[in-house]
Amino acid sequence: MTMELRRLDASAWETWYRALEWAFGGLWEAPEERALWRELTEFDRSLALWDDDRLVGAISAFSLGLSVPGGAVVPTAGVTMVGVAATHRRQGILRRLMSRTLADAREAGEPLAALTASEAGIYGRFGYGLATRGLSVDIDTARVTVRVPPGTDGIRLRDAEPTAVLDRCEALYARLVRGRPGMLERRPGWEKVPLLDPPQEREGASELRAVLAERDGELVGYARYALKPDWAEGGLPDGTVLVRDLDVVEPAAYAALLRFFVGTDLMTTVSLRHRPEDDALLYLVSDVRRCRPRLGDRLFLRPVDVGAALAARTYATDVDVVLDVADDFCPWNEGRWRLSGGPQGAVCERTGDAAELAVDVRALSAAYLGGPSLSGPAAAGLAGELRPGALAATATAFSSPFAPWLPHGF
Template structure:
């Protein structure tokens, strides 16, 4: 039977999503299904059909991504990609990736990003790992936290996760944080619902989501102080023969402004000191998170680093012009891109902290690499020097690797705070 790839219609969504759930081996809650249906951009969502059966799914969300220098670029957030197990190795995924990247280019988006369920899949389509997330299981019975001066000037209070005003303030904090770190996504309308989605099936025996606000306590009479930060978390009660052995599960923590170090430290200290607990689990934190410099023992924090956001430059010239560079750079890249051949060839990048230009050139190449390596290095979290040491970047002019690696770097590690 022949297959047809076509744009999804609202009437086909339930069949489409059931195909996705089966491929991932999950059954989403009613709340999750409703949210993802509301967020679905039908003109960016495709299915592969065999008669009335959906055997392939893929979609994209329209996001804005912070890049080094603080600019916010429109990007395609690739999502909901699956192929039915009965139709593997028939070119279904390749056909969807082809359609999708052509569409991204037509929309004028220079970058596509995704979070991979299986990282091995997407390299052949030009995606490189551009951000990492840090996970930690901190033994709070043994690890101590030393807070900076002024932390006691921060007041903490519990706040209802479902309170609209509390949620608004937390979203304001998040929005201010976005501009300061590459890899973060500005929340588009509807996405503010994602961080407070709290299906019981995903709690793992822990409580419902809780929230604590960090506020300026300089005016003790002020009962509605300036919000400096927040933490959302759960507590999983556990008991052993020795007594309480509960786990704090951190979902989200942000602090901004001049007092951000004190606010963040106050929130971490609070999480460390919760009664009846002896462990703090952080599921997704930046690899350079400040709490690493506050704790007495990182070894007993069981740190794990794993890939997070995969980055694909759809338009090499526009993407490289869209960010700034930490040091002056003038380098010619010889780019290989078999899947998007319009990127193939030589590109001259000149730029600094104020801006950049990237144009086609016939000049001799300084560095040779594939678009996958450019995507990995794009947000400043993966060094071109490291890629060169692995043989993934070839230096054709002496000193070019060092020059480009310094320019592409970021003062803060890129980080994706939530999936999509």
């Protein structure tokens, strides 16, 4: 079989995107959603694989900025829109698409590549590791109260139309990006993503609304949400508050917003999805069990350039270790690297010195943002100590005081 891999031409976008929709179940997305993703598509970073006149494979990448420990925003290939026609499975197409995309990212000088996975089992073979997880809760408003820290009563809440207050909310979001690893710098056009609200996808919920938390006129927090009314047997109200975004710059603002949602009339559940693993909510509610917390995978990450990636972040403690990296999918990363650094910065360069810690790229990928410790991958055989004490010292240095968090997909 002869197939041709080409850059995506703008005239073929509809064909390309429809092939992706088929790969994800065949349903047409709402026109508003399709229009936004077409606007954000980077055609020079999008690939289409053609079998004669039929498009059988697709992949794209966004030029993203991802926050890392220490506060730097690192250029990152946001791998996305990946699909292979059902008729062409098991023919190495995905491997070919991913290989070309990572090679392009390397040429563009991007130290990292990241993606969110529809099927979590696919991407480990390409060197990706699970770097962030998301917390989901469903708060029982009849049995849960909100503990409010000092100053909460000084917060003024104001309802608003989301587009009318977008600039203020985006300015607050931008203040948060460098303070927590895993957050996306919202570059031009991306501010529209959190506002997507196609009526055909609301499933009985209201239109999206915003609520602002202000202190003396200054914005200190905001949330975007919808209401989904429902009624139980006997006419009892049984609605749900669907909280989409909630960003704050002080604890009292979070408490004020959460108290507002829990006290909403006719609603018996407050649902939040994809929150940070260490979210303040867990410490503001009176009964965590009545919130049914659970964790799910979010961001999968891998270094495109091990040296540049490890030098781009800071480390919790001083570290000086020679890593022997195994990376069969991006062989340019393989070999020995000396990582030297600490809280003020780091360098990572090729070395001929004896290795002290053998590490599979998947282990580096998972630990890079400071979430899972390297000790976990080591216990699974993805890292091995070649010098006594090297694992504990390196794992400690890689840690972050804040759990990494991906606020929205791409």
